[in-house]
Amino acid sequence: MRFVGRVALILILATVAATVHSLYWPIYRDLPDRQARTQRAPVTDAAAQDGSPTPTGRSELPEHYISVARAYQFWEEGMPFVDARTAAERVVGTIDGAIHLETRNFIDGSATRLLEELDRAFPVIVFCGGGECDASENVAIRLSGWGFNEIYVMHEGYDAWKDAGYPTEAVGGG
Amino acid sequence: MTTGQRIDTVFTLFVRLLLAGIFAFAAYMKLRNPAAAQAFAESIQGFKLLDPLQHHHLTVLATFAVPWLEILCAAFLILGFWTRAASFAMLGAMGVFIWAISTVIERGMNLQCGCFGEFSFPCGDTIGMCHLVRNSILAAGCLYLVIRGGGRVSIDRLLISGKPKVERLGATPTPTPTPTPSATPTRPVSSRPASDDTPIALDPVRPTPLSSSPSGVDAAQPPKPRWD
Incomplete structure (x- = not known):
């Protein structure tokens, strides 16, 4: 009985500590959740006028999700693309000119140099492998924390981009 | 004290400190900054065991409860205080981890473990059998301490044998x-x-x-x- 009490006490202590800790460090579910809780106004005039999707609100498909065709329009306008896949996933190639940024780059601080080169006034498009890949959403949350207001996720992923015949490049240039 | 008892004492102490070190390191990698905590939460979401819209609060709780449990158990194991209870708590946690990893392998999902933050040695980034074996070894260590107790060099022993x-x-x-x-x-x-x-x-x-x-x-x- 004493053993069970000790185990229970350890679990209760961990739960209390976790609850208190979670009050100081917010955990965001996804990009709209982060934007709603930080009360950022991401709608740009241009996006509102041309009817393009905006990163606010929720529907069946989050409104910051864009199709491959819409992403290609951004690509032609010269907007930056962020590849959120791991190095192992990128060996098949990437979108021409895409920047490689993973979640880990934000944790160890190596993302700082790349992000300082990007202009936060322009939209940024994030993608990963598609399907059940969450990496692009996770990177989008962090980009939002870096002051990027207009972030889109190409949810169909790199495979759909490649299948559509849009420009790609081998990893490492070329 | 015979030679066998000395070896037993040293081995139990070694297992205790090794597990404590591993758990403390795992907790540090998950909670070293808010970005690391967010990454661990995303790893939990990636398992897709909980509906992110309805059960986000449980994800948040697990995000902080797991590393805090590791911190507490690491402290208890280092001191040799409530060794069996702390080991049993971690054994239960290991059981949950092993079950969750098994479901990921079974579903053929391609996701990162997040067990040690972005540190993936000796297993790779993607969850696989290596993670299952690693957690099973840790569970075996916890089970050993549940059965054996904290050993001679522990507060448990001091309290009992006063x-x-x-x-x-x-x-x-x-x-x-x-x-x-x-x-x-x-x-x-x-x-x-x-x-x-x-x-x-x-x-x-x-x-x-x-x-x-x-x-x-x-x-x-x-x-x-x-x-x-």
Whole structure:
């Protein structure tokens, strides 16, 4: 009985500590959740006028999700693309000119140099492998924390981009 | 203390400190900054065991409860305090991790573990059999400590063996009722099993120095320490 009490006490202590800790460090579910809780106004005039999707609100498909065709329009306008896949996933190639940024780059601080080169006034498009890949959403949350207001996720992923015949490049240039 | 007991003591201490170090490192990698905590939450979401819209609060709780459990258990294991309870708590957590990893492998999902933050040695980034084996080894270590306890170098041992410790120093023990020598078979001292968390005490059937000694035991001689 004493053993069970000790185990229970350890679990209760961990739960209390976790609850208190979670009050100081917010955990965001996804990009709209982060934007709603930080009360950022991401709608740009241009996006509102041309009817393009905006990163606010929720529907069946989050409104910051864009199709491959819409992403290609951004690509032609010269907007930056962020590849959120791991190095192992990128060996098949990437979108021409895409920047490689993973979640880990934000944790160890190596993302700082790349992000300082990007202009936060322009939209940024994030993608990963598609399907059940969450990496692009996770990177989008962090980009939002870096002051990027207009972030889109190409949810169909790199495979759909490649299948559509849009420009790609081998990893490492070329 | 025999050589076997020394080896056992050192091994138990080694297992305790090794597990404590691993758990403390895992907790540090998950909670070293808010971005690391967010990444761990995303790893939990990636398992897709909970609906992110309806059960986000559970994801948040798990994000912080797992590393805090690791911190607490690491502290308990280092001190050797409530060793069995702390090991059992971590054993339960390991069971949950092993089950979750098994479901990921079964579903053929391609996601990162997040067990040690972005640190993935010796297993790769993607969850696979290596993660299952690694967690099973950790679970085996926890099970060993649940069965064996904290060992001789632990607060648990100090708390349990406080009174008999005087006896090991050679002081006169408390008198016990003396049985009739003819009716009581003498038992070899070495036949009693040594257990880490069991207090060392005089054999109750052994005649004590303060008793009248019909069997001719010299009352001036203190009893010999049994194991030291």
